[in-house]
Amino acid sequence: MFANNEKVIWLPLLCLLFSHAVAGQECSGQCSCPSTPPRCPPGVSLVLDGCGCCRVCAKQMGELCTEKDVCDPHKNLFCDIGAPINRRIGVCTAREGASCVFGGTVYKSGETFQSSCKYQCTCMDGAVGCVPLCSMDIRLPSPDCPMPRRVKVPGKCCEEWECDSPYKDTLLGPALSAFREEETYGPDPNMMRENCLVQTTEWSACSKTCGLGISTRVTNDNHECRLEKQTRLCMMRPCESQMEQSIKKGKKCIRTPRVSKPMKFEISGCTTTKSYRPKFCGVCLDGRCCTPHRTTTLPMEFKCPDGQVMKKHMMFIKSCACHYNCPGENDIFEAMYYKKMTGDMA
Numbered sequence: 001m002f003a004n005n006e007k008v009i010w011l012p013l014l015c016l017l018f019s020h021a022v023a024g025q026e027c028s029g030q031c032s033c034p035s036t037p038p039r040c041p042p043g044v045s046l047v048l049d050g051c052g053c054c055r056v057c058a059k060q061m062g063e064l065c066t067e068k069d070v071c072d073p074h075k076n077l078f079c080d081i082g083a084p085i086n087r088r089i090g091v092c093t094a095r096e097g098a099s100c101v102f103g104g105t106v107y108k109s110g111e112t113f114q115s116s117c118k119y120q121c122t123c124m125d126g127a128v129g130c131v132p133l134c135s136m137d138i139r140l141p142s143p144d145c146p147m148p149r150r151v152k153v154p155g156k157c158c159e160e161w162e163c164d165s166p167y168k169d170t171l172l173g174p175a176l177s178a179f180r181e182e183e184t185y186g187p188d189p190n191m192m193r194e195n196c197l198v199q200t201t202e203w204s205a206c207s208k209t210c211g212l213g214i215s216t217r218v219t220n221d222n223h224e225c226r227l228e229k230q231t232r233l234c235m236m237r238p239c240e241s242q243m244e245q246s247i248k249k250g251k252k253c254i255r256t257p258r259v260s261k262p263m264k265f266e267i268s269g270c271t272t273t274k275s276y277r278p279k280f281c282g283v284c285l286d287g288r289c290c291t292p293h294r295t296t297t298l299p300m301e302f303k304c305p306d307g308q309v310m311k312k313h314m315m316f317i318k319s320c321a322c323h324y325n326c327p328g329e330n331d332i333f334e335a336m337y338y339k340k341m342t343g344d345m346a
Contacts, residue, residue, distance in 0.1 A: 027051035027068060042131045043112060043120045045074045052306070059092045061110050066090075074268065075110050075122055098126030117157035134158035196225035206234035206292065206315070210241075212267055215315055232297055233267065234315035237280040244283055254282035255290055256320045270302035270310060281320035289326035294318040 031053035040046050040057040047058045050070045058072035059065045059079075071077035071092035081090035094110025100123035107113055107123040114133075115121050121130040135158065145163035153160050200219035207213035215234045220227045237243070247254045262275035281290040295315045302310050 027053075042133055043122060045072050047073065048306075060112065061092050061094055063092050064089055065092050075112075075124055077110055097124070099123065100126060100128050102128050196220065198225075203232070203295070203297075203315070206236050208234075208236070209289075210237050210239035211235065212265065230313075232313040232315050233265070233300075234292075235265070235278070235280070236292060236317075237282070241280070243280075244285065247283075247285060252286045253284040253288065253290065253322050255322055256280070256317065257282050265300070265302075265314070267302060267312075268304075270304040270308075273301045273303050273309075276316075279317045279320075281317060282322075284322050287326075288322045288324055290320045290322040292317050292319075293321040 027050065031051070033054035037046060037055040038057050044060065045058045046055050047070060048054070049056045050066070050068045056069070058074075059069050059077075060072055061075070061077055063071075065071050065079035066089050071079050076095045076097060077092045078095055079090040080093040081087045094108060097109030099109060100107045102113075102121065102123075103115060105113075107128075109123055109125050112120065112122045115130065118132060118134050119130040120133055121128050148161055148163055150159035151162045198219075198221045200221055201217045203215045203217045206215050213234050213236070214231050216229055216231050218227060218229050222228065243254055243257060246257060256279050258279045259277055262277050264272045264275050266272075281292055283290060292315070295317055297313050298316055300312050300314050302312060304310070
């Protein structure tokens with residue numbers, strides 16, 4: 001009898017405590033944010049909370065969400081609070097979208113998975129996007145390490161840097177060098193500054209074959225002569241383009257088409273303040289694929305719905321090359337090994 005009464009007493013008390021905890025998640029009139037934003041795990045977006053106050057790590061699929069703790073918008077997730085009107089807590093759920101097929105496995109839109117120990121991927125409405133779990137740092141040649149290279153360490157997933165013996169000339173040597181993440185070059189004697197030998201890698205290939213992606217490079221061209229990674233936005237072609245219809249009769253490819261009307265670029269709901277008429281890489285009818293060959297980098301401004309303005313650098317294509325070194329279907333990693341872009345060190 002006492003046990004039953006105890007349950008009756010504790011149940012309303014637990015409900016009351018739960019309601020207070022949820023109410024604490026609601027937005028108040030004042031913002032109180034930490035001095036530095038949190039560091040989110042790989043693949044988790046850093047977003048503005050539901051109150052419009054602080055930057056937080058977005059909730060992922062299957063996690064609890066509230067008015068304040070928002071779900072990851074870049075993975076097309078929303079907070080499903082169910083039918084009752086007075087509920088204030090829900091679960092992050094993916095909106096209806098196309099599923100993805102990767103490595104023979106079908107993934108639902110919004111689902112996150114690890115394709116290997118090196119990459120964490122997310123299915124987003126039929127497209128797969130991945131982030132590296134291993135360090136992507138680059139080590140440039142130096143007097144104490146003239147020929148740095150990554151090596152596989154037994155028992156470890158991620159490769160580590162080694163500075164023992166230089167590469168030997170073998171039959172596979174020239175071929176393997178084309179598959180490095182970012183090609184590095186020796187120091188240029190003309191780039192000597194006081195106490196600093198300036199070195200810069202070429203820009204890497206765009207991370208996506210259509211839509212907005214990212215290209216990276218490494219340089220120590222700064223006041224501190226400190227090695228840093230730089231990024232720029234890139235777009236090889238729009239995903240919804242129908243370029244095959246523009247190929248002239250008797251031709252097999254359209255190599256570097258330019259859009260007919262000015263357009264604006266959009267990222268995470270923010271739109272460029274200016275319009276552009278960029279060139280894109282085209283398509284072929286004989287199995288070849290076209291990738292950027294010569295590019296330039298220009299600064300751009302994006303204006304967001306909340307009035308915030310952010311500045312980004314973006315790759316603009318000058319010319320493209322069409323070849324048979326194409327990635328396999330849905331092979332997002334092989335796309336990173338495209339021929340590196342030349343003629344752009346700006």
